[in-house]
Every structure is written in C-alpha cells, then in structure tokens.
Amino acid sequence: MSKIVSPASVAAGLTEFWSPRVVASLDDSYVKVAKVHGTFGWHAHDDEDELFYILGGHLRIEMADGAVELDAGDAYVVPKGVRHNPVAENECLVMLIERKTTLHTGSEVTERTRSLADQLRPA
Structure with missing residues (x-):
C-alpha cells in the first residue's frame, strides 16, 4: 500500500538547493521534489x-529556442534530448516526474550532480 505524502511540505523542508528527493515511485518513474534557487546549469x-510541476514560486526553463516561465500550479514537459537550464530567481518548490533511468544532470557531471542514492535518502 502507498503512503500519503505532501510534496509541497517535503520540498519546503529540504535544506539543500537543487538536491531532489524521491517521494514516490510508480511503474518505471519516480516522483521527486526539490527546493531550487539560482541557476542549475545546461543539460539534457x-x-x-x-x-516539471511548480509547487510554489516561479521557475524559468531556458532552452535553445526560447524559455518557458512557470508559476505555482503550472506544469511543463521538457522533451527528451532538449538541452535546458532551470533558473529560479527566488526560492522555488518543484515536483518532477522522471523515469527511474533519468540521470540528474544527464550526461553532464557538475557540482550539482546528485546520485540516485542521494535522491533516495530521506528528506
């Protein structure tokens, strides 16, 4: 049986920026939450x-052909293979739904890269 989870509460309680935590699993996907602020970095x-589903705040996702601006309650799917750079001018709470095979920063390895083990640890 699944447990009840409040993604916004879990995200708000995080102490590290850009360090997602898995809050649920369904089929071949994870539901993750993160507290973000600043620029994440380009990756695909x-x-x-x-x-991306915005739980609170505002997030801009920059892409080669433009950017999308997301506010609380907005959702956007970055298609596979599209280089993107999430940017939060102020603190923002985000829920992500990704396949379990999705690497945090794609094929890029940066100081922001988090392993799956890091993402699975308790919030």
Missing part, C-alpha cells in the same frame, strides 16, 4: 522526458 536527458 537523451532518452527521457522530464515533467
């Missing part, structure tokens, strides 16, 4: 789409 997920 070659084989996986990535859904």
Whole structure:
C-alpha cells in the first residue's frame, strides 16, 4: 500500500538547493521534489522526458529556442534530448516526474550532480 505524502511540505523542508528527493515511485518513474534557487546549469536527458510541476514560486526553463516561465500550479514537459537550464530567481518548490533511468544532470557531471542514492535518502 502507498503512503500519503505532501510534496509541497517535503520540498519546503529540504535544506539543500537543487538536491531532489524521491517521494514516490510508480511503474518505471519516480516522483521527486526539490527546493531550487539560482541557476542549475545546461543539460539534457537523451532518452527521457522530464515533467516539471511548480509547487510554489516561479521557475524559468531556458532552452535553445526560447524559455518557458512557470508559476505555482503550472506544469511543463521538457522533451527528451532538449538541452535546458532551470533558473529560479527566488526560492522555488518543484515536483518532477522522471523515469527511474533519468540521470540528474544527464550526461553532464557538475557540482550539482546528485546520485540516485542521494535522491533516495530521506528528506
């Protein structure tokens, strides 16, 4: 049986920026939450789409052909293979839905890269 989880509460309680935590699992996907602020960095997920759902705040996702601006309650799917750079001018709470195979920063390895083990640790 699944447990009840409040993604917004878990995200608000995080102490590290850009360090997602898995809050649920369904089929071949994870539901993750993160507290973000600043610029994440350009990257792509070659084989996986990535859904961003804004729990609170504002997030801009920059892409080569423009940017999308997301506010609380908005969702956007970055298609697989699209290089993108999430930016939060102020603190923002985000829920992500990604395949379990999705690497945090795609094929890029940066100081922001978090392993799956890091993402699975308790919030």
